[in-house]
Amino acid sequence: MKAVLFDLDGTLLNRDGSVQAFIENQYDRFYNDLKHMPKETYCSRFIELDKRGYVWKDKVYQQLLSEFDLSDLQWEKMLEDYISEFKHHCVPFDGLKEMLKELKSMNLQVGMITNGYGQFQMDNIEALGIKEFFDVILVSEWEGMKKPNQEIFHRALQRMNVDPFDSVFVGDHPDNDVYAAQQAGMKAIWKIDSGWDQVDADFIVKDLSEIPKIIDSLMKEAATSKSVLHTE
Known part of the structure; x- marks a missing residue:
């Protein structure tokens, strides 16, 4: 060898641990826009849509914002946040x-x-x-x-x-x-x-x-x- x-x-x-840590922190950072929905709901639905990383996050955020009528948020902004912040939650x-x-x-x-x-x-x-x-x-x-x-x-x-x-x-x-x-x-x-x-x-x-x-x-x-x- x-x-x-x-x-x-x-x-x-x-990756599972990293995604969990990231999405919980993202909810906290965007709390003013997300506070009308339970944290557990936001996190669990993101993880479901993510399909363990096999769906890129542009699709995930578009679906997420549409399902929960998060019209005050832009999926592009959420994706940018994912790209810049995920590295701080690597497990x-x-x-x-x-x-x-x-x-x-x-x-x-x-x-x-x-x-x-x-x-x-x-x-x-x-x-x-x-x-x-x-x-x-x-x-x-x-x-x-x-x-x-x-x-x-x-x-x-x-x-x-x-x-x-x-x-x-x-x-x-x-x-x-x-x-x-x-x-x-x-x-x-x-x-x-x-x-x-x-x-x-x-x-x-x-x-x-x-x-x-x-x-x-x-x-x-x-x-x-x-x-x-x-x-x-």
Whole structure:
């Protein structure tokens, strides 16, 4: 193993926790315009419409303002607020930095491939304080393609000068992350997500702390195979 690559949302960034923290704070900041509706109603409906990030927020805010007749607010203003303020509410999964430090100590390259808008995702990465750990970061908007397109995986590996069979991809989405990485020739680790049931990954983890252990075992397995080949 020479490289480990990651998805961002739902894998390194606790997106559910981040969205909850952001939307509660947004309600408080726009309280004068929203006070006629319960905070819980505003927050829960936003989360429903957001569909775990797979609906961009222009559509979410347009629908939200229409449903609750929030005629004094402009969806453009709410979207601008989301873009500028979300980064202040980023919640990492437990053990994130410790896991990345351990991988770097193993002399591995570390990369990231994330779907989303370029600067928005970079702001979130910097807010988590993890940018320094990554040798390459590919964001779909800037690359002109997105997962599950295998080309974005190959592009990341080319920039790292690593072959697919010497790399592992870690993600939470069965198709965009796990299956797509496997199709690109990589091993895939699925980070368990409650939104999905069974996923046909090479490895399955619940916590980030499990990842270095898996990589270490793969490295030892490769070393043993190489030793056997030399002996023969």
